[in-house]
Amino acid sequence: xxxxxxxxxxxxxxxxxxxxxxxxxxxxxxxxxxxxxxxxxxxxxxxxxxxxxxxxxxxxxxxxxxxxxxxxxxxxxxxxxxxxxxx
Numbered sequence: 001x002x003x004x005x006x007x008x009x010x011x012x013x014x015x016x017x018x019x020x021x022x023x024x025x026x027x028x029x030x031x032x033x034x035x036x037x038x039x040x041x042x043x044x045x046x047x048x049x050x051x052x053x054x055x056x057x058x059x060x061x062x063x064x065x066x067x068x069x070x071x072x073x074x075x076x077x078x079x080x081x082x083x084x085x086x087x
Contacts, residue, residue: 024066026066028058028059030055032049034048036049036055063079
């Protein structure tokens with residue numbers, strides 16, 4: 001789950017749902033607490049990621065790490081996030 005603002009992973013419902021299942025959950029955060037989501041800096045309400053940040057590559061490497069060490073099943077990897085209401 002990507003979370004640009006509100007920390008959904010602290011919600012009791014999320015914690016309870018994960019506890020009942022054999023689930024590995026990750027809550028990465030973008031550099032400077034911002035995702036490199038192709039928005040121009042002028043459209044951001046706050047922080048910006050460092051120039052050259054590649055969050056797609058970051059997420060891919062994160063998944064590869066957990067698949068390689070056996071924590072994640074490559075057939076059952078799901079990525080979700082909160083919309084930033086892209087145009």
